[in-house]
Amino acid sequence: MKKMMISAYTEFNLGDDLFIKVLCERYPDTRFMIIAPRLYKLVFKDIKNLKVYASDSVLFRGINYVFRKLKLHNNFLQRFLGDQSDGTVHIGGSIFMQGEHWAEYVANAEAMRNKSKPYYLMGANFGPFTDDEYYQVHRRIFPEYTDVSFREQYSYDLFKDLGNVRMAPDIIFQLKYNANETSSGQKPPAGQTIAISVIKPSSKNLSGFDNLYYEKMNDVAIYFIKQGYAVHFMSFCQHEGDQEAIGQIIGLIPAEFQEQTHVHLYKTNIDDILAALAGASCIVASRFHAMILGWVFDKPVFPVAYSSKMVNVMQDAYFTGKYTDFAHLAELTPEEVYDSMATNRLDVTLQANQAEKHFEQLDAYLSPAPLMEGRRSYES
Known part of the structure; x- marks a missing residue:
């Protein structure tokens, strides 16, 4: 061995x-x-x-x-x-x-x-x-x-x-996941849900974008809640500021919508995040691997590209759906995100x-x- x-x-x-x-x-x-x-x-x-x-x-x-x-x-x-x-x-x-x-x-x-x-x-x-x-x-x-x-x-x-x-x-196209076989017994969320993976833009060398980004994610969350969705915020890496970003976004959401928000903070429980993504109706992916996992789980994904690597991989995968990057973030509307969820799936059998x-x-x-x-x- x-x-x-x-x-x-x-x-x-x-x-x-x-x-x-x-x-x-x-x-x-x-x-x-x-x-x-x-x-x-x-x-x-x-x-x-x-x-x-x-x-x-x-x-x-x-x-x-x-x-x-x-x-x-x-x-x-x-x-x-x-x-x-x-x-x-x-x-x-x-x-x-x-x-x-x-x-x-x-x-x-x-x-x-x-x-x-x-x-x-x-x-x-x-x-x-x-x-x-x-x-x-x-x-x-x-x-x-x-x-x-x-x-x-x-x-x-x-x-x-x-x-x-x-x-x-990407190697994660190879991920094998079955929610029924996880040792932690994590269950996917019930009902219509949107998973929003977040970042702290300034931690990605995107200075001056933090407040705009938090406001846009707040707008998306409120819009989906009004359409009957529960919103699940995802922190993929506390060290890089994801958890802080969630706190800033939730702080903008009015009290009457707070009950429809849920938070998943990754630290040691991989299955919790995977179950939430696998059970989501759709995904807003600021994190690169939220985009990949969304495709692996056959979910509609709206990428928020913080770097050229996300755009490069979208092009390599022939993804033709809607997305935004930080150069165009100010123009993003929640209606655009919502409408894209009808078309933004990608068959990644070939990539896997x-x-x-x-x-x-x-x-x-x-x-x-x-x-x-x-x-x-x-x-x-």
Whole structure:
């Protein structure tokens, strides 16, 4: 049985946590390891082939502190666990956004990577970035990876001349979900409901839009309530301000409509959010993965695109329905959202099948057929 290290964004973001869930459930005979806050033991309590090493434990932090003080390694345990594994799967979505201190971040990530072991990059998009050097550095790094699999055409086109780069639709198109089989017993909401996934725009580098966005989501919520809907607000990531945004929006809703509003705050209970989305009549998706999950659950979806990655994926999926972005948010009317729900479904059977391609190279390593001549192998 192989042991694989998982590198992922571990800030209790629903989309990223679903990546980990899909990965581990696909390979039940592989032992996975991840370094994450101790609450992740609760998030993934039902995934028996995943071991969570608590990054916030006294022991973990203490050992790393000693090695830093001795100037031996800044992240000793991360490197040690990686060395004990048979390889690493770096899985995530927006994991290549250029930050202010990007050069230091890249250097630290490369210092932790064991270059003698296979390294699989899965499900990402590249950017946004402003410096060509950021792009060029990754052009030099990516050929050292075993496999690079992007989730949209734009990112693929940036690196398609590299021999190990591929593209497939978002990994969450592969999600298998049955509300009747969840361990938490979550039931979908009854009656006509609209699920509204929210963001805090300023946390997405959309400065000056917070109040306008909150007012528009308030207008949509009130309009749907008047049409007989219950409104379910969704926070996918407290760390990124979703919960704060819900508080601001609900604060605008008049008292007589408050009883028709419900709140779902993701922290450790994946099934609660999935049940609410699966049971919704329609979805307003400010979160990227609310859009994807809405399509997976065959719901009418009205995307509120906060970045080019959402628009890129809509184009890749041939979505022709109505949506808005922040450049046109001021023009949005609740009537437009309501009317779009009659037409904004998307059959993603093709995308679900194509998303399998993300796993082609990892399948060959974790569930290999007899070794053919010329096929790359690794000694662990």
